[in-house]
Amino acid sequence: METIHLKKNIEPELTIGMWFKNVYDAVRTTAIGMGITFKYVWGRKAVTIEYPEVREELPSNSRSRLYNDAENCISCLQCAVSCPVDCIYIAAVKRPTDAPKIKTKDGTPIRLDLKQYTIDTALCMYCGLCTTVCPTECLTHTTDYEYASYTVASMKYDYLAPDIRAWRTRIVKS
Amino acid sequence: MHDELASKLSSLVSTSSAVAHMATLGDSNVTVESVSILEVCRALKSEGFNVCQCITATDYADRIELTYILADFTKNLELLLKTNVPRGDGNGNNKDTLPKINSVVSVWNGANFLERECYDMMGINFVGHPDLRRILTPDDWQGYPLRRDYIVQEKYLDMVVNPPAKINTEDHMFGKKLREEIGDPKKVSVSWKDTSGDPIAEEEAKDGE
Amino acid sequence: MSSHHEPIDKIMLGDQEILKSDLLTLNMGPQHPATHGVLRVEIKTDSEIVVDAIPHLGYLHRCFEKHAEHLDYRGVIPYVDRMDYLGAMSMEWGYALTIEKMLGTEVPKRAEYIRVLVAELQRIASHLVYFGTYGIDMGAFTTFLYCFQDREEILRIFEELSGARMLYNYIWIGGVWNDINDDQLTRVKNFVDRFEPELHKYHTLVGQNKIFIERTAHVGILTKEQCLDYGATGPVLRGSGVNWDLRKNRPYGMYEKFDFDVVVGRGEKGTTGDCWDRYYVRIFEMFESIKIIRQVLDGIEEGPVMGKVPKIIKVPAGEIYMRTECPRGELGYHLISDGGKTPYRLKVKSSCFTHVSMLPIIAPGQMVADLVASIGSIDIVLGEVDR
Numbered sequence: 001m002e003t004i005h006l007k008k009n010i011e012p013e014l015t016i017g018m019w020f021k022n023v024y025d026a027v028r029t030t031a032i033g034m035g036i037t038f039k040y041v042w043g044r045k046a047v048t049i050e051y052p053e054v055r056e057e058l059p060s061n062s063r064s065r066l067y068n069d070a071e072n073c074i075s076c077l078q079c080a081v082s083c084p085v086d087c088i089y090i091a092a093v094k095r096p097t098d099a100p101k102i103k104t105k106d107g108t109p110i111r112l113d114l115k116q117y118t119i120d121t122a123l124c125m126y127c128g129l130c131t132t133v134c135p136t137e138c139l140t141h142t143t144d145y146e147y148a149s150y151t152v153a154s155m156k157y158d159y160l161a162p163d164i165r166a167w168r169t170r171i172v173k174s
Numbered sequence: 175m176h177d178e179l180a181s182k183l184s185s186l187v188s189t190s191s192a193v194a195h196m197a198t199l200g201d202s203n204v205t206v207e208s209v210s211i212l213e214v215c216r217a218l219k220s221e222g223f224n225v226c227q228c229i230t231a232t233d234y235a236d237r238i239e240l241t242y243i244l245a246d247f248t249k250n251l252e253l254l255l256k257t258n259v260p261r262g263d264g265n266g267n268n269k270d271t272l273p274k275i276n277s278v279v280s281v282w283n284g285a286n287f288l289e290r291e292c293y294d295m296m297g298i299n300f301v302g303h304p305d306l307r308r309i310l311t312p313d314d315w316q317g318y319p320l321r322r323d324y325i326v327q328e329k330y331l332d333m334v335v336n337p338p339a340k341i342n343t344e345d346h347m348f349g350k351k352l353r354e355e356i357g358d359p360k361k362v363s364v365s366w367k368d369t370s371g372d373p374i375a376e377e378e379a380k381d382g383e
Numbered sequence: 384m385s386s387h388h389e390p391i392d393k394i395m396l397g398d399q400e401i402l403k404s405d406l407l408t409l410n411m412g413p414q415h416p417a418t419h420g421v422l423r424v425e426i427k428t429d430s431e432i433v434v435d436a437i438p439h440l441g442y443l444h445r446c447f448e449k450h451a452e453h454l455d456y457r458g459v460i461p462y463v464d465r466m467d468y469l470g471a472m473s474m475e476w477g478y479a480l481t482i483e484k485m486l487g488t489e490v491p492k493r494a495e496y497i498r499v500l501v502a503e504l505q506r507i508a509s510h511l512v513y514f515g516t517y518g519i520d521m522g523a524f525t526t527f528l529y530c531f532q533d534r535e536e537i538l539r540i541f542e543e544l545s546g547a548r549m550l551y552n553y554i555w556i557g558g559v560w561n562d563i564n565d566d567q568l569t570r571v572k573n574f575v576d577r578f579e580p581e582l583h584k585y586h587t588l589v590g591q592n593k594i595f596i597e598r599t600a601h602v603g604i605l606t607k608e609q610c611l612d613y614g615a616t617g618p619v620l621r622g623s624g625v626n627w628d629l630r631k632n633r634p635y636g637m638y639e640k641f642d643f644d645v646v647v648g649r650g651e652k653g654t655t656g657d658c659w660d661r662y663y664v665r666i667f668e669m670f671e672s673i674k675i676i677r678q679v680l681d682g683i684e685e686g687p688v689m690g691k692v693p694k695i696i697k698v699p700a701g702e703i704y705m706r707t708e709c710p711r712g713e714l715g716y717h718l719i720s721d722g723g724k725t726p727y728r729l730k731v732k733s734s735c736f737t738h739v740s741m742l743p744i745i746a747p748g749q750m751v752a753d754l755v756a757s758i759g760s761i762d763i764v765l766g767e768v769d770r
Contacts, residue, residue, distance in 0.1 A: 003393050003394070004393075004394045004395065004434060006394060006395065006397075006401075006432070006434065006747050007747065007748045008396050008397030008399075009601045009602065009654070009748070010601070010654070011653075022593065022597075025593040026593040028593075029593045030592060030593070032588075032591070033589075033592055036584050036588045037525055037588070047532050059543040059546070061546045061561070062542060062546050062547075063546035075363065077363065080365030081365075082455075082457070082458065084458035084459075084461055084462065088365060089345035089348075089364075089365055090363075090365040091348055091362065091363070091364045091365070092362070092363050093352065093356055093361055093362055093363075094361040094362075094363075112363065115348075115352055116345070116348050116352075118345055120342065125461055125550075126550075127460070127461035127550075127552045128546060128552055128560075129457065129458065129461070132560075141546065197701055197702070199485065199701045200484075200485060200701035200702050200703035201703050203702075224611050225614045226614055227614055227713075227715060228704075228730065228732040230717055230728075230732075232719055232727070233728075241717065243704055243717065247611065247627055250632055252704065252706075254704060282612060282613075282614065283613050283744075284612060284613040284614035284615075284737060284740065286740060287736060287737070295448070309440055309441065310440055310441040310769060311441060311444065319446055320448060320449055
């Protein structure tokens with residue numbers, strides 16, 4: 001057999017006078033609170049937006065869906081190295097020496113042919129480390145935030161596929 | 175402060191053989207023998223170290239190093255108290271094969287959860303702990319995750335840990351296929367980790383850095 | 384008193400015998416909104432009175448410390464964000480300070496100012512979440528709406544600054560990612576000017592309300608000795624009447640330059656260390672944060688925001704323990720480096736973890752509803768508890 005001793009919080013003794021004072025205080029302080037809340041009925045603008053009809057414009061440096069402009073990519077693998085969750089998959093082949101010389105937009109010569117550039121968006125944690133190391137600034141965070149999909153497999157974006165490259169005009173701001 | 179404290183501890187607790195390690199960079203520490211940890215902690219508490227901030231362990235190849243981070247809120251000091259225990263056998267879920275050390279819960283009650291976490295993550299048996307159960311992982315988990323040689327168990331209850339369907343192999347196969355197609359594996363660079371023996375990828379990775 | 388194998392003869396509450404029925408085991412959580420995340424508390428009750436409470440943790444465990452051993456020093460920062468997701472800026476700052484101290488990096492003045500600014504804004508945002516959700520715990524829904532409206536403004540500024548709303552990855556080793564522009568500084572100024580009188584209103588609305596006082600005063604008392612014994616820090620420790628704030632006692636960053644007070648609970652409405660005192664400490668800390676933000680806005684200098692950091696960070700071999708004052712208490716990073724590109728061991732001392740371990744001493748003798756008040760008042764974030 002065991003006896004458990006629990007500690008009782010010491011509270012002041014409740015007298016009749018205290019009881020009435022408590023009731024009075026409760027009514028008074030609640031009325032003050034109601035007064036504060038009541039002021040919100042008029043003169044306050046609505047702070048919420050009605051989502052599908054009204055869409056919020058995100059700030060320009062907002063970190064949302066990633067987009068890689070494959071034409072300007074020099075396959076340097078820096079983004080894949082810096083990625084903490086290893087969600088970027090790149091495969092590139094050395095460009096033959098006799099092939100015509102090509103350059104990116106900012107004049108960096110491309111020495112490797114990009115064969116695959118996939119980002120598993122379901123793994124991505126939007127930390128932004130990959131975009132800051134990109135030397136040609138072809139990999140960017142866009143402000144597109146509506147891309148829910150039905151399967152995990154469709155969250156994998158192959159940036160060489162034509163349908164995904166077609167986003168460029170829609171989501172990338174020059 | 176550390177030297178004084180070490181000599182004081184050695185005189186107070188004869189078995190402690192406390193040594194102060196002064197660091198040029200970062201924090202210095204006091205190392206004591208693991209058998210005397212309880213007496214040392216009692217002595218330190220009477221010295222004024224009234225708060226046990228953290229108990230942590232580090233796994234080295236030959237030993238596990240326990241660090242007790244103590245603080246004195248009245249004199250505004252902090253102390254890293256270290257002790258070494260052998261590694262023991264960290265496989266499975268058996269308390270008897272683990273290294274043993276006396277629990278300090280009787281000195282600071284806050285050590286209760288901290289020691290439980292240490293037991294759960296690093297596999298150290300705190301003798302005299304009132305309630306030594308796993309805290310962050312399930313009670314029947316095998317192994318101690320923060321050990322360097324920890325391997326995740328294949329099956330937990332009837333669930334497969336890391337099922338092959340969840341491991342991404344598709345993209346890895348792409349690189350393999352590419353290498354076969356091109357014929358010369360040196361011409362292909364890929365971003366994932368199995369780039370050993372692939373000089374271009376390594377070179378590129380170095381350039382990237 | 385974790386498990387009762389012996390049959391129970393009687394239960395005494397104070398000097399009064401209360402056993403009316405057998406002990407009933409109740410599971411509070413892990414999907415209970417009042418536990419603020421996925422905390423499961425196994426409570427044993429005798430009718431309405433809690434006899435014992437055992438917290439079960441680990442539902443949000445990601446083994447951050449193991450992850451950190453395989454990441455380069457920059458890559459750890461996004462993981463650090465995800466511990467205390469309501470106070471991510473403070474988490475990042477602590478980590479950045481740890482590495483900077485080992486590297487001996489000089490952080491530019493402007494970056495230091497920005498760090499203080501964002502950390503204090505984050506403290507306000509975090510305390511606003513506490514205030515709002517605590518209102519819900521106590522049955523007052525209005526505060527939640529008010530607080531989230533104000534928090535939204537802070538998050539909007541953070542979003543423009545860093546690009547993300549909650550998990551910023553903004554404070555980097557050596558400085559901060561982006562510079563703050565004059566427009567954003569003006570918005571911060573407008574926000575604190577508008578927010579200060581609002582906060583007084585909220586305090587009148589909730590903190591002075593008799594019903595709220597009845598629910599929180601004399602409830603969930605933690606004495607000074609208990610707090611030190613268990614290693615509690617932050618508002619919980621200050622609520623129990625201990626004047627301890629790392630920003631004052633061991634100043635880091637630029638805090639020694641600023642003039643502010645440490646708010647300490649005095650037992651104004653009940654006993655020192657009760658839920659109302661912890662509420663009081665958090666509310667008035669927001670006023671102190673506003674004071675600091677005003678001083679930052681006056682003193683901020685022009686200049687670069689990123690110091691000189693090598694492209695590949697290799698921390699020299701050694702160890703360090705660095706602690707900072709986060710919204711929820713002290714956060715400590717214990718880093719052991721072997722000179723490589725990744726940490727050899729990175730241990731996080733989380734204040735919430737310590738506070739959860741105090742539940743078994745708060746709970747016994749309380750009503751179940753008061754336990755909800757107590758859990759709400761220690762303000763835990765399960766991401767930091769389980770890591």
